Amino acid sequence: MSIYEKILNEIKADYYVQNYANDGQRFVAWYLFNILKQDRNQTKDAITDGADDKQIDAIVVDDEKQLIHIIQGKFTSGNQIDAEPLREVLSSWIQLRDLVKLQQVSNAKLQVKLAEVAKAFEDEYEVNFELITTSNLTDSAKKDLETFQKSLAEISENEDFDATISLVDEAELTRRYELALETDNPQINYTLDLSDSQFMDIELAGTKVVVGAIPLKEVVKIQGIKDGSLFQKNVRQSLGNSNTVNKKIRQTLLGDKHKDFFFFHNGITAICDRMDLENNQLKMYGLSVVNGCQSLNTIQSCSETVKKLEETYVLFRFYEIPQRDRADLISINTNSQSAVKPRDLRSNDKRVLNLKRQFEQKYAQGYFITKRGEVAPSDKDKNYVIDLSDLGKYLIAWHSQRPNISYGETKIFDKYFEILFKRDYKPENIQALNLWMTTIKKYWVESNPLRLNETLLSMKAYAPFHHLYAISIMFSIANNQQDRVPEPYVTWTNANTANMVEQIIKMTASCLNSALKSASTRTIPNNGIFSPQNWIKSKQSLNDINFAIQNYIDMLSYMDGGEDQYKKLMDTLAMNQTNFEYRLQAD
Known part of the structure; x- marks a missing residue:
């Protein structure tokens, strides 16, 4: 078929x-x-x-x-x-x-x-x-x-x-x-034709190694470049064609110096679970490139030109590495020379390492992931696993009250890192944010148990952070602390003790719907077009959410038969003023 x-x-x-x-x-x-x-x-x-x-x-x-x-x-x-x-x-x-x-x-x-x-x-x-x-x-x-x-x-x-x-x-x-049709971590099995390559087959430290000068026209045929599946074990995916190094690679490929590409380039490293070499055919099972993602994506962007290039090669190193932990170390170390994202650069920052130490000391069953591509040990409780990238997004949504930029990882780990990440931040608050967001995400699914507006569900990359923000604002408004931020641990403890976590999530979801509806019906200057995606990334969305929550609480207090529900909600939201602090500036 x-x-x-x-x-x-x-x-x-x-x-x-x-x-x-x-x-x-x-x-x-x-x-x-x-x-x-x-x-x-x-x-x-x-x-x-x-x-x-x-x-x-x-x-x-x-x-x-x-x-x-x-x-x-x-x-x-x-x-x-x-x-x-x-x-x-x-x-x-x-x-x-x-x-x-x-x-x-x-x-x-x-x-x-x-x-x-x-x-x-x-x-x-x-x-x-x-x-x-x-x-x-x-x-x-x-x-x-x-x-x-x-x-x-x-x-x-x-x-x-x-x-x-x-x-x-x-x-x-x-x-x-x-x-x-395969699993989330598909295995790539590929046979590379080395007939036109110059290569050697050796064994080092008990490891099969094939090193060779491979024609680019053969390289561009390798599966999994464009969709990223070839780079599963890499510490990061493509940084894009606007990257300075990638632009130079493309200039060489499209210019008259393409035959010197081999000498200009540091080479590409690939690992596989098993490889067999016979009659110039290198059969690889579980193939993954751990260093060379940027180069291969740039080469792919010029694929039609590359297919015609003669005497143009790149150095390739193929290793048979079935051990996962060893593969991870190779991936991390072979990428140390390349420009990386701000998030990667912060993974070894003293503040981050201190947060990791405190978190794992407090929660023995937990694990703090600091590096991109890192996986928590199998014996850790997944409910107590937190990723550095996710934490940054939670912090800016909750403590800076700017969920509209939670999607912008670069800003979080570059412009706002010094403000957001503090050495003395309590591990209890890290876990509370983790629990709130993990619970929120359980409801942001296709079955839509919260009856969210369909447009909100289409924005799952960033709208859930507004939901987290809405929860924090509900506590602030209920305690007449609109200009201050509640301590996450206290909010979670109150809600969990009162068995109100699900109810608060449902209430704030309703407020999100109301805020979006209000924004969509607002008159836009100069006959502009309302874009839900742009609204969710703007400060105006925060004003609309604040108004919707205040209105929800006020209406609940006046609803017939809503007295008991209102009292239970307000008792749950009640906090001591000492559990509030001023927001961290991120404008």
């Missing part, structure tokens, strides 16, 4: 038929849901296909990777498609560079998503144009793709517009489909 037939069969399900008008939309929705791992609410929110879609079928803004996916889908049973779909992608790229004009002539759904894109541009997100198809490009279309890739690379060098274009054709779509 072809990938076209498989998808055609899957999109006959009620979910696709009831929510999307035609097979073209259903195909794009299938891709978002299965490949980009959007849930059903996020998928529905991302689809922009329809009249006046301006050749943009879907937009996904990934705040974690700071990446904008602009997607054009072609669902066809034919073997080949010409360059027309690529020209449609090019058209969307040209129009995207003038967002104001594009927004004026696009459909209502696209207008809202473009407002979200504009905000992402302000935060210097990159753009990845993706053509997804169940067919293959003709030879002439492949030439056009190469031209487009070069054009985007040149523009990224000369202008403040970092973008790439990717082709997800029949073969790549099939591979990603099969990958999606």
